Amino acid sequence: xxxxxxxxxxxxxxxxxxxxxxxxxxxxxxxxxxxxxxxxxxxxxxxxxxxxxxxxxxxxxxxxxxxxxxxxxxxxxxxxxxxxxxxxxxxxxxxxxxxxxxxxxxxxxxxxxxxxxxxxxxxxxxxxxxxxxxxxxxxxxxxxxxxxxxxxxxxxxxxxxxxxxxxxxxxxxxxxxxxxxxxxxxxxxxxxxxxxxxxxxxxxxxxxxxxxxxxxxxxxxxxxxxxxxxxxxxxxxxxxxxxxxxxxxxxxxxxxxxxxxxxxxxxxxxxxxxxxxxxxxxxxxxxxxxxxxxxxxxxxxxxxxxxxxxxxxxxxxxxxxxxxxxxxxxxxxxxxxxxxxxxxxxxxxxxxxxxxxxxxxxxxxxxxxxxxxxxxxxxxxxxxxxxxxxxxxxxxxxxxxxxxxxxxxxxxxxxxxxxxxxxxxxxxxxxxxxx
Numbered sequence: 001x002x003x004x005x006x007x008x009x010x011x012x013x014x015x016x017x018x019x020x021x022x023x024x025x026x027x028x029x030x031x032x033x034x035x036x037x038x039x040x041x042x043x044x045x046x047x048x049x050x051x052x053x054x055x056x057x058x059x060x061x062x063x064x065x066x067x068x069x070x071x072x073x074x075x076x077x078x079x080x081x082x083x084x085x086x087x088x089x090x091x092x093x094x095x096x097x098x099x100x101x102x103x104x105x106x107x108x109x110x111x112x113x114x115x116x117x118x119x120x121x122x123x124x125x126x127x128x129x130x131x132x133x134x135x136x137x138x139x140x141x142x143x144x145x146x147x148x149x150x151x152x153x154x155x156x157x158x159x160x161x162x163x164x165x166x167x168x169x170x171x172x173x174x175x176x177x178x179x180x181x182x183x184x185x186x187x188x189x190x191x192x193x194x195x196x197x198x199x200x201x202x203x204x205x206x207x208x209x210x211x212x213x214x215x216x217x218x219x220x221x222x223x224x225x226x227x228x229x230x231x232x233x234x235x236x237x238x239x240x241x242x243x244x245x246x247x248x249x250x251x252x253x254x255x256x257x258x259x260x261x262x263x264x265x266x267x268x269x270x271x272x273x274x275x276x277x278x279x280x281x282x283x284x285x286x287x288x289x290x291x292x293x294x295x296x297x298x299x300x301x302x303x304x305x306x307x308x309x310x311x312x313x314x315x316x317x318x319x320x321x322x323x324x325x326x327x328x329x330x331x332x333x334x335x336x337x338x339x340x341x342x343x344x345x346x347x348x349x350x351x352x353x354x355x356x357x358x359x360x361x362x363x364x365x366x367x368x369x370x371x372x373x374x375x376x377x378x379x380x381x382x383x384x385x386x387x388x389x390x391x392x393x394x395x396x397x398x399x400x401x402x403x404x405x406x407x408x409x410x411x412x413x414x415x416x417x418x419x420x421x422x423x424x425x426x427x428x429x430x431x432x433x434x435x
Contacts, residue, residue: 003039007302010035014295014345015337024341025284029291035298052293056286060246062167066282067249068158071256072114073277077270078260081123083223084109089131090220094211097199099137100145103128104191107149108184109224111156112231113256115163116281117339117376121150121384125391141195141204143395144377144403147384148191148410151373154339156184157235158249161343161372164289165365168347173245174238178428179362183370183418190410198406230255239432292344299348309353316357323359323419326350327371334375338383342372366425367418374411377404 010031017027029049036045056062075081088102088109095101107124114120125146132142154161157177166173198204212220230252238248260266299305315322333342347368354364376384379401389397418424 007304025287025291028295032295032298070278073274075113079265087220090212111153117154120153140403148407194406194410330371
């Protein structure tokens with residue numbers, strides 16, 4: 001078997017193992033080591049495996065991940081998520097589809113602290129779905145607004161997916177997070193429009209909710225200040241050069257911790273739970289990154305990425321056609337694969353092609369994350385759909401699929417805007433950093 005065939009077989013084998021629910025890191029690591037042994041022998045493969053483990057565990061870029069994860073877990077333990085939802089409910093809950101709009105807003109706010117789609121969806125789901133159920137909202141809209149709102153957690157900084165993309169493509173975390181701000185804001189707006197239009201056009205029917213008093217709305221605005229202040233301090237300090245991305249994450253952890261202690265919302269049990277969840281999540285992410293590093297080395301040995309670049313040479317001359325082709329690829333993968341697997345399997349293959357086509361790698365990173373967001377809410381295996389179902393097992397899966405249709409259409413609108421107006425993802429880089 002020649003190396004190119006071996007690389008193709010290895011890629012397909014990883015896909016099959018992932019679809020069989022073998023952990024991503026294990027799938028990629030095992031196939032990568034086995035393939036490398038067949039090409040460079042046992043000693044060479046084990047040496048590469050050992051060096052990949054060491055480089056992943058000591059890499060400065062991805063050392064920011066545990067800190068951002070800890071910040072999100074502390075924020076959840078400190079009750080920030082429940083306050084966010086209560087605030088948004090008081091401010092806009094009385095409007096048509098207001099509780100669903102409040103869910104999207106609360107998801108965006110919690111995404112500023114968690115950096116994780118699944119964590120955002122799971123946290124907000126426990127708060128928002130029972131509230132909407134009590135208000136007699138249709139279960140389809142209730143569950144779908146949580147699932148869709150949760151996707152904002154991986155685009156609004158700080159984002160673990162953006163950090164991983166920066167690591168895979170050797171890009172600046174600072175640049176990636178700044179570039180994500182406008183597309184994230186577009187996502188919030190298009191999701192809100194999806195809710196409004198679904199209700200106005202009769203796709204969903206929502207009852208009226210009593211309007212909050214002036215005093216309640218004022219209190220709600222005050223409750224939003226901690227989240228906005230933490231986000232503003234982190235981003236402001238990062239882009240004024242006061243501290244690096246890693247220092248920004250450490251500062252965020254410290255501020256959330258102090259806030260939780262001062263407000264007496266964060267107790268010792270909550271701190272231990274946050275620390276345990278952080279260790280568990282971080283360990284899983286590092287295992288995935290180690291497996292991906294070994295597998296990508298194996299693919300490089302086979303020459304598959306270079307062959308793929310040659311095969312797509314006609315598309316390199318037409319960047320728009322290349323991007324449209326990748327849209328189709330990601331839509332297909334998103335229907336059968338989870339977000340992290342999509343990112344780790346495709347970015348190392350597509351990044352050289354993107355560079356050859358003259359496409360900005362920062363723009364491509366935002367594009368990939370948006371496509372991954374679509375995958376998170378695409379039936380049948382959109383991970384956020386199952387997260388919502390797991391936290392609310394009484395909601396039929398078919399109802400969630402029905403409810404998510406308007407949000408998928410909103411995502412398509414955002415992708416069209418991103419492709420038609422690339423400045424949506426790079427303008428801030430030029431305006432703020434002068435790139």
